[in-house]
Amino acid sequence: MSLDTTLAFDIETLPDIEGGRRLYGLEGLSDAEVAAAMQQLRLQARGSDFLPHHLQRVAAIACVLRSSEGLRVWSLGKPESDEKELITRFFEGIERYRPTLVSWNGSGFDLPVLHYRALIQGVSAPAYWDTGRHDREAKWNNYLGRYHERHTDVMDVLAAYQARAFAPLDEIAQLLGLPGKLGMDGSRVWESFLAGRIADIRNYCETDALNTYLIYLRFQHLRGLLGDQALAEEQALVRKTLKAAGQPHLQAFLDAWPTH
Numbered sequence: 001m002s003l004d005t006t007l008a009f010d011i012e013t014l015p016d017i018e019g020g021r022r023l024y025g026l027e028g029l030s031d032a033e034v035a036a037a038m039q040q041l042r043l044q045a046r047g048s049d050f051l052p053h054h055l056q057r058v059a060a061i062a063c064v065l066r067s068s069e070g071l072r073v074w075s076l077g078k079p080e081s082d083e084k085e086l087i088t089r090f091f092e093g094i095e096r097y098r099p100t101l102v103s104w105n106g107s108g109f110d111l112p113v114l115h116y117r118a119l120i121q122g123v124s125a126p127a128y129w130d131t132g133r134h135d136r137e138a139k140w141n142n143y144l145g146r147y148h149e150r151h152t153d154v155m156d157v158l159a160a161y162q163a164r165a166f167a168p169l170d171e172i173a174q175l176l177g178l179p180g181k182l183g184m185d186g187s188r189v190w191e192s193f194l195a196g197r198i199a200d201i202r203n204y205c206e207t208d209a210l211n212t213y214l215i216y217l218r219f220q221h222l223r224g225l226l227g228d229q230a231l232a233e234e235q236a237l238v239r240k241t242l243k244a245a246g247q248p249h250l251q252a253f254l255d256a257w258p259t260h
Contacts, residue, residue, distance in 0.1 A: 006102055
């Protein structure tokens with residue numbers, strides 16, 4: 001596998017309570033009541049209570065970074081970090097490493113959310129937004145181009161850019177013998193946050209980023225950019241990294257990932 005720096009990532013989000021209060025005149029209600037009202041308004045307007053991208057507040061960003069220095073799995077910031085810090089750290093990482101970004105439905109969800117929330121929070125990200133003004137190579141391969149590789153949305157590519165062929169991360173992961181989602185899904189993030197379980201949200205986000213990265217390795221094998229031996233070596237590096245981390249959620253992921 002090329003040792004060009006690769007960053008697989010995933011985000012978890014919460015309702016933007018303050019934004020909901022401002023837009024819908026929901027002052028005087030508790031956070032839980034505001035979230036419920038926002039979802040009900042969305043349901044009435046669109047037939048689904050899934051909030052629009054600009055009203056999704058970033059609660060966690062998890063990364064799997066593969067570089068010439070090895071492999072690292074972590075969540076940005078600390079459990080108490082606010083949204084601006086998380087988003088700033090994400091785009092600072094792009095400024096520093098200029099990685100290939102890897103996501104699952106990142107074009108449809110994660111990146112649009114980050115775009116809106118960076119705008120709202122006043123975060124600058126010149127390298128990410130460059131389409132050739134500063135780096136001529138970015139004209140041909142940048143983070144914004146849907147058909148470019150600088151950001152590879154693996155789901156979008158595998159679906160041949162057809163929405164009717166999109167597939168859930170959890171199901172593809174399980175079909176490949178990977179753990180998939182363990183003990184939580186996106187629908188439970190808000191209730192976990194209200195219960196003060198931000199660490200659980202961050203841990204869950206990391207396992208989604210791991211599933212994404214491991215699917216990406218298989219995708220690189222599919223493309224012929226990883227041979228059988230190289231694929232086995234990269235997967236072994238992931239196993240070694242998770243074992244050495246000594247973190248219960250990463251060990252649980254490893255235990256749920258059969259060796260054959």
